[in-house]
Every structure is written in structure tokens, then in C-alpha cells.
Amino acid sequence: MELHGLHGQVVSRLGESLAAEEIRAGDVLRLEDVQDQYGVSRTVAREAVRVLESKRVVTSRPRIGITVRPMTEWNLYDPQVIRWRLASPFRSAQLRELTELRAAVEPSAAALAAVSASPETRDALVALAEAMETVARADDTPGFIAADLAFHRALLNASGNGMFAQLSEVTEELLVARRDLPLMPDHVDADAVRRHMEVAEAIAAGRPEAASRCVRAIVDSAHREVEQLLEGGTHCALSSSHEAPGRDDAS
Numbered sequence: 001m002e003l004h005g006l007h008g009q010v011v012s013r014l015g016e017s018l019a020a021e022e023i024r025a026g027d028v029l030r031l032e033d034v035q036d037q038y039g040v041s042r043t044v045a046r047e048a049v050r051v052l053e054s055k056r057v058v059t060s061r062p063r064i065g066i067t068v069r070p071m072t073e074w075n076l077y078d079p080q081v082i083r084w085r086l087a088s089p090f091r092s093a094q095l096r097e098l099t100e101l102r103a104a105v106e107p108s109a110a111a112l113a114a115v116s117a118s119p120e121t122r123d124a125l126v127a128l129a130e131a132m133e134t135v136a137r138a139d140d141t142p143g144f145i146a147a148d149l150a151f152h153r154a155l156l157n158a159s160g161n162g163m164f165a166q167l168s169e170v171t172e173e174l175l176v177a178r179r180d181l182p183l184m185p186d187h188v189d190a191d192a193v194r195r196h197m198e199v200a201e202a203i204a205a206g207r208p209e210a211a212s213r214c215v216r217a218i219v220d221s222a223h224r225e226v227e228q229l230l231e232g233g234t235h236c237a238l239s240s241s242h243e244a245p246g247r248d249d250a251s
Contacts, residue, residue, distance in 0.1 A: 010038050010048040012080075018057060018068060019084035029058065029066040055081055082173040091177075098174035099223045103216070105167055106155065110199055110215040111208035113158035121158045122204040128154055129193075129200040136188040144188045149175055151196055155215070158203065192221065 014034070017023050034045040049066055052058045055075045060066045074081055076097075085094040113121070128151040135143035152175065153168045195218045202211035 006040055006044045007047040007051065010034065010040055010044060011051045012084075013038065014048060014052060015055075015057065015080065015084040016087050018052075019071075019081075019088040019090070021088075021090075023068055025068050025070040027068045028064070029068065031066070057081070077167075077170050079169050079173055082170065086173070086177050095174065095177065095226055098171065098177070099219065099226065101167070102171050102174060103219045103223070105164055105171070106152070106219060107212040107215045109156050109159035109161065109164045110203060110211035112160055112164075113155060114203045114206050114208040114211040116160045117158040117203060121154075122200075125151070125154055125158060125200040126197075126204055129197040132196050133193050136190065136193045139188060141188060145175065148196075151200075155199070155203075189221075192218065195221070 014023070023029070029049070031042055031045045031049065034040070034048065035042055038045070040048075049058060049060065053060060055078050056069060057074050058066050058068055076082070082094065082098070085091065088094075113125070117125075128147065132144060132147040132151060135147050149172050152171060156168045156171070157165045159165065195214055199211055199214040199218070202208075202214055
């Protein structure tokens with residue numbers, strides 16, 4: 001859930017500090033400190049803490065206070081938590097976790113789609129792959145990323161597994177992060193475009209093993225690209241707002 005206004009900005013700033021371990025597990029936060037640091041009212045500080053509680057980042061108990069929970073207890077599937085981790089010095093670990101999640105889920109989703117997707121859904125996947133080809137020929141990297149997001153979202157939905165479908169927002173964070181960090185090649189990879197079309201065609205033809213294998217190739221290739229760029233020392237500065245509270249920016 002995207003948050004706006006003062007408390008949304010405070011949540012974002014606190015979350016980034018927590019993910020960077022500037023505030024560590026076991027530390028106790030005081031509403032007064034939040035108020036003073038961000039120049040907000042007690043009501044805003046309290047609402048920000050409630051949002052962090054909803055993400056299982058902190059816990060609030062009488063006579064103990066607001067305690068930071070270990071990251072293993074956070075809702076690591078929350079897209080905002082993912083963005084905080086990607087903005088932190090530990091972004092490499094988050095990138096690898098997201099890649100491993102895709103590798104575990106998307107090949108299975110493709111196999112299910114090849115078995116159970118409706119004809120309309122199969123046609124839609126082919127159309128999305130064709131759209132990727134169109135923007136790739138124009139060397140339109142932003143357009144390619146948008147088309148890539150749409151394709152993988154449709155793939156997870158086509159599986160017919162509601163839990164897979166709800167992971168689309170999580171796995172999309174990896175695709176977006178590759179653009180924002182940046183961890184994308186300078187030009188659209190023709191092989192990546194071809195592999196997406198092969199996935200769509202395998203699903204359209206009802207070939208689950210082939211569909212799974214093709215998606216695995218996409219995920220493995222993306223993983224290798226990210227690893228090579230990380231090892232090469234690519235500067236990974238994820239853009240994030242550090243405006244003082246008072247601006248109505250999304251967080």
C-alpha cells in the first residue's frame with residue numbers, strides 16, 4: 001500500500017533507516033524521538049508507527065515501548081519493505097532473494113498456464129510477447145521494461161493459482177529495480193525477447209514442460225546479468241526521496 005502525506009514520508013524515512021540497520025533489531029523507538037527527528041506531531045508519529053507495526057517491522061507493548069523486530073520477522077513480501085531493502089547497503093542480498101523467488105515460482109506458473117489457461121489468456125500472452133518485440137526493435141528500453149512487467153504479471157495470473165498471482169507485485173520489484181539501480185544492459189537483449197515469445201508459444205500450444213524450461217532460461221539469464229553487474233562494481237544508487245516532511249510525496 002502506497003502512503004501519502006506526512007506520516008507516509010516518516011514511514012519511508014524510518015523504513016530506509018531500519019533496512020540500512022541504522023536502527024537495529026532490539027532498539028526501542030520513542031514517539032518523542034520520532035517527533036523531534038522529523039518535525040511532526042505526536043499523531044503523525046503514532047500513525048507512522050502503526051504502519052510499521054502492520055508490516056511487522058516493530059512491535060509496541062505497554063511499559064516496553066516500540067521495539068524493532070529482527071528482519072526475519074518483517075513482512076518481506078511487502079513491496080515497500082522490498083524497496084527499503086533495495087535502497088540499503090544490503091541491496092545485493094535482496095536482489096538475489098527476489099531472483100531466487102522468481103526462479104521458484106515462474107517456471108511452475110508457466111507450466112500451469114500451459115495446462116489450464118483459457119484460449120483468450122493464451123492469445124493475450126502471445127500479444128504481450130509481440131508487444132515486447134515491437135518496443136525492442138525500436139530500442140525503447142523504458143517501453144520494453146513496461147512490456148516485460150505486463151508479460152510477467154499476465155504469466156502469473158494465467159497460472160490460475162491465486163497465490164502465484166498475488167506474488168506479481170513482489171516479483172515486479174525485481175524488474176523495476178534492475179531499471180532503477182541500474183542493472184540493465186544498455187540495449188534490449190534480442191535473446192530475451194525471443195525467449196519471451198517462446199514461453200508464450202509454448203503456453204499457447206499447451207506444452208507445460210517447454211513453457212517451464214523457457215521461463216527458467218529467462219530467469220537464469222537475468223540472474224547472471226545482475227550478478228555480473230554487481231561483481232563489476234556497478235553503482236547501485238536507488239533513487240529515494242529524502243525531502244523533509246511537509247511535501248505530499250508518495251512513499
